[in-house]
Amino acid sequence: MHIYDLIIIGAGPAGITASVYAARKKLDFLVISLDIGGQAAWSGDIENYTGYQFITGPELAQKFQEHMLKYDTALKENEEVLEVKKIGEVILVKTNKADYQSRSVIIASGKKSKELGVAGEKEFKNRGLTYCATCDGPLFAGRDVAVIGGGNSALDAALQLVKIAKQVYLINNAVSLSADAIMRRKVEEAVNVTVLNNSLITAILGDKFVQAIKIKSASQEKELAVQGVFVEIGLVPNSALAKDVEKNSKNEISIDSSNQTNIAGIFAAGDVTDVSEKQIIIAAGEGSKAALSVFHYLSKNNFN
DSSP: OOEESEEEEOOSHHHHHHHHHHHHTTOOEEEEESSSSGGGGGOOEEOOBTTBSSEEHHHHHHHHHHHHHTTTOOEEESOOEEEEEEETTEEEEEESSOEEEESOEEEOOOEEEOOOOOBTTTTTBTTTEESOHHHHGGGGTTSEEEEEOOSHHHHHHHHHHTTTOSEEEEEOSSSSOOSOHHHHHHHHHOTTEEEEOSEEEEEEEESSSEEEEEEEESSOEEEEEOSEEEEOSOEEEOOTTOTTSOBOTTSOBOOOTTSBOSSTTEEEOGGGBOOSOOOHHHHHHHHHHHHHHHHHHHHHTTOO
């Protein structure tokens, strides 16, 4: 079996940037990912990525992809990594389609959406309930929808939907919205957004498709007629694939300043790690740092 210098798991901002740096260092590497763009591709309007005063998430993800493929990068798309395990000096990467071997690995698998854990969620997934406003928002043109959450991702979803939906209900279980001030102001100015603070969703109702949600506040429990539910209550790291790697209490992969994990040769970058802030530009920077650290690791150990 061919042994790569490096396998990069994930093709979001961290993984794609790592691939660019790996290509420039002439490493023999492979990128494995379910999709291209990661969380960036799900974002709406981006106004804080250096060099672009304004760009949409899908547009930025496309720029990332074009940059990566400029180097004729070996890419396995639509492939899910199930396990990363070091055996001797070689790291085994097992996917749902094949097994691969490498001298080093960068885990840049990002995060996935948290689930609500309420009645009706599984039954109505992709039948009115979704975790991606960018992907599915256009399907709800002219309809009443609910966005669950009060942070940046929830308000980003709401601001995308105000241009599409008839009415947007923002269901927030805290006393006030926690998103950035600029996003809160935009939501407050939107005429078709209703914010319901101190409200908890308890069930999703419908027949073949979503027809309503049940919400509970301090004073009452009621049903709210909606045809769409967008879940935006946060993210959890895609770290289960690395069972032997040290993680923190949030299941984020623990790394040092060089993106090295507790296992030599296994590095990590981006939102799957315990880096303190989760931003596209930070993930990209971490990806470049991880790739440079891999290059030094391989050189030091005479692997390249």
